Amino acid sequence: MSSSLAVSTNLNLQAHPVDEVGIRERVARLATRSIKKASKVEGLKLALSMVDLTTLEGADTPGKVRQLCTKAIHLHSGRKDLPMVAAVCVYPTMVRIAREALQGTPIQVAAVATAFPSGMNPLAVKLEDTRYAVAEGAHEIDMVISRGDFLRGDYGRVANEIEQVKEACGKAHLKVILETGELGTLDRVRLASDIAMQSGADFIKTSTGKIQPAATPEVVLVMLQAISDFYRKTGKRIGMKPAGGIANAKAALNLLIMVREVLGPAWLTPSLFRIGASKLPNDMLMQLEKERTGVYQGLDYFSND
Amino acid sequence: MSGNGENMKSGRLDVRKTYKMLIGGAFVRSESGRALDVNAPGGKWLGHVCRASRKDFRNAVVAARKAASGWSNTTPYLKGQILYRAAEMLEGRATTFREVLQSIGLSPAAAKTEVTQAIDLLVYYAGWADKYLQVFGSVNPVSSPYFNFSVTEPMGVVAYVAGEKRPLLDLVSGIAPIVAGGNTVITLSTGRAAVAAMELGEVLATSDFPHGVINLLCGLREELVGQMATHMDVNALVTQGADAKESAASREACALNLKRFFPREANGKGDEDPYRILDTVEIKTTWHPVGG
Amino acid sequence: MTETSISTKGSNWGYAPAPESADHFKLKEQYGLFIGGKFVPAGSGKRFATINPANEKTLAQIADAGEKDVDKAVKAARTAYDKVWRKMSGRERGKYLYRIARIIQEKARELAVVESMDGGKPIRESRDVDIPLAAAHFFYHAGWADKLGYAFPGKSASPIGVAGQIIPWNFPLLMVAWKVAPALACGNTVVLKPAETTPLTALLFAEICQEAGLPDGVFNCITGAGSTGAALVKHPGLDKVAFTGSTDVGKAIQKSLAGRSTKLTLELGGKAANIIFEDAAIDQAVEGIINGIFFNQGHVCCAGSRLLVQESVEQEVVEKLKARMEHLIVGDPLDKNTDIGAINSKAQCERIRDYLKVGQDEGAELFQTKCPVPEKGYWVRPSFFTKVAQSHRIVQEEIFGPVLAIQSFRTLDEALEKANNTPYGLSGGVWTDKGAKIFKVTRGIKAGVIWANTFNKFDPSSPFGGYKESGYGREGGRHGLRPYVELS
Structure with a gap:
């Protein structure tokens, strides 16, 4: 890393080169893990308990959010053996609605803030956005980094924003969205992860869901390795949240495999691993029903909230 | 060899040449102090050459190994220039060489042919020095995200046993492809060919070859081939004109360190052949990922 | 709805047996x-x-x-x-x-x-x-x-x-x-x-x-x-x-x-050096070490059986390697999740175990993973030795098993000298993020196949063979x- 970093901030950014081809091969090898039967059922339930069930549409209404919260609590009617999801993720104006709907459950309410998804607003606006969401009752804040600042090399500014948003969060947990699809290389994903963790992120998160590619397995692996290194150096466990583009149950199980083999079982908990998704749970539910009944399922039999 | 008395007519005694071997850039006699008689085909005594000992060979290997890294890293262009320089030097001494070859029994016509062919052969391999890699290397289309290529690399130290039939050409046709391939070499010349070899040493010593790249010994084939085949710091053995017994023994002895062994017939065929360069180079394949 | 907060306890979720079926063909007697x-x-x-x-x-x-x-x-x-x-x-x-x-x-x-x-x-x-x-x-x-x-x-x-x-x-x-x-x-x-x-x-x-x-x-x-x-x-x-x-x-x-x-x-045979420089992509290098020595139980002539790691990252590499190795599953070769299968024969198994003993007798320090292995059959847990010297037999001789010898080096020249200090010359590996260094090292290793930032890759169009x-x-x-x- 260039020495100018040290000038602009207290960041201690060591070079952690990432070899793209090596990452792809590791991902491919991890994907050969075969998850069958009991392990599959247990894995899918675990993954469901880690979902941040998300709606982030301009068209979101209180009705839509309440519907989503019902799904978050009761993933599939008629099955009592399923967990609740970890959190519901909404825009700040919907936090209050979600809190009410989830009253009495352990489900957390996460709000995207800081001029999500672009982050193209002054810091003061972003901080106000954050404070508002927290005041509305958000347990968790999903912020976006300023990709423009990052890409032009102003890492100090990026770090400084994260630090200030963290302060604005108070007790709320902070997830820092890197928007990896805009960063260009895995080296930059690694660098952004290091900056976010050093600046106070409780979680690092791949994407807003508004940009493709989003949570590719390659990006997830690089971020998990960054978390592993951070833990090795500081003893502090940072959480991970892939979000966007996680297509199906198989992809979700592959994420668990990655977490297990890169970070270990200590991270296999919703308090350290989340999956941001809206449609994904139904595919996992179909697989669970298939395991229960032995019959391949159709989406018409699963509520689309 | 010359200077055996004709000039007595002029009343002046010739200054004879003492033929010395070339080891590590130095002209030396055998450490053993032994010499061999060289006779013309009719039996007429011509003079002495050294009779190299095992230790001379061992010293030559040390010199050749010392020079190996530098020569292998010499640019192909420069290797070509140095080989060409050797051709220039030989051309400049063509008359002398013809006389030397005639003195050991070649006809004037044969001597002339041999000298001109030897010069042209050096020019031929000088030209290959910066081309054989292009012809024999490859980029390999592997089915994975890797850039994969194969290059030639010198084996290192090569021992070469020259035939006697073509005293100069048998030696030059062995040396040129070996050094063009980036190896250093220790040669053994025997019988009357030793005279031509020692004469060639004086050419090579003035043609910009770094010390130790070419080391010329002369002596007895039966005494030294076995040493060359068994020496653990020699990477390849090339022989010319070996009989069946010697070849069998060499192949067996070379198994000791899996030295590469190339017995060649002394029929003068294939002097100009880039595949001879391939004999004493290895193929190295490198895999390099292609990613961002 | 009795829970009041989300779980913070890690799950011990793992992989169930996933055997490949062998019922679609029949061997002759x-x-x-x-x-x-x-x-x-x-x-x-x-x-x-x-x-x-x-x-x-x-x-x-x-x-x-x-x-x-x-x-x-x-x-x-x-x-x-x-x-x-x-x-x-x-x-x-x-x-x-x-x-x-x-x-x-x-x-x-x-x-x-x-x-x-x-x-x-x-x-x-x-x-x-x-x-x-x-x-x-x-x-x-x-x-x-x-x-x-x-x-x-x-x-x-x-x-x-x-x-x-x-x-x-x-x-x-x-x-x-x-x-x-x-x-x-x-x-x-x-x-x-x-x-x-x-x-x-x-x-x-x-x-x-x-x-x-x-x-x-x-x-x-x-x-x-x-x-x-x-x-x-x-x-x-x-x-x-x-x-x-x-x-x-x-x-x-x-x-x-x-x-x-x-x-x-x-x-x-071979005794390939796998050279890790401090500027390498360490996590991928660790994976390369795994592929280098544990591929096919280490029964690979071109295996990266000697790890040469630059002193400044030795501790990190060894720690990460240990952690990675603990995820290697040893067992039923027909299970799709098995990483390391059975040693090919009783004789080979004994030979490898002999080397494990020789290494310890020579004063090297043995690390083996804790994974369970079946009772019947021939098995060796993934292993490596540290505190080894160039003169040790486990550095000089081909073991042909899942056993790695780890040495450190300080400079590029030292790495090359150690890499080439062997009668073998089949393969080698180099890990660095610096392009120029890759070519210097790949040229410097005297071996027929060199893998840069990868290991044990094969292709029919790629010449394979030794020095x-x-x-x-x-x-x-x-x-x-x-x-x-x-x-x-």
């Missing part, structure tokens, strides 16, 4: 020798058992070829060479190889399962590496058969004659492909001797040759132990011997061929054709 296009019993009637090293159960009885059988096979190959194969156009020869490639692809799963049962390698590797690569080798060489005129500029290539080929047990079918594909493509006929512990896929390959309609005698397979191989090498009817195996046997073969004009190529005591000749690529042609 016994297999004969494949001579002149037919399966025949050994002249002596002798047989030996090939067992599954993962459970020590017999898989099939195999004919044990003696000198007379070898003679028959060589004669069958000679007849096929003189009467059919050498006269056939390259294009037609190539079409047979294409057929063989296709049948290997069609039978991929059966071949993979048998490979794993007979040799002990994990199904993930036989399925994803061995079998696809074997098919690819035939496909690649098929296309050369009618294009040999372009392979050797300025020369004309013709076949050598009858090739005797002896292959090892570590990649049974893949070695069949490496040997047979170029030999046949260049117009030679073959007598192949597979290893006695892993003969099955070579025999299934013989069946594939029948299915492909390959003319009788073009490919012959004689099974047996070292004595069968020795009889083959001694046979005066061979024009060419190709051997893959240990350096000691390779040297013995070269000696026994002294005095004969039989051509020889050898692909022998120094790792043998001579290349397999794969244009250079791999050279051992099977006469040039004029």
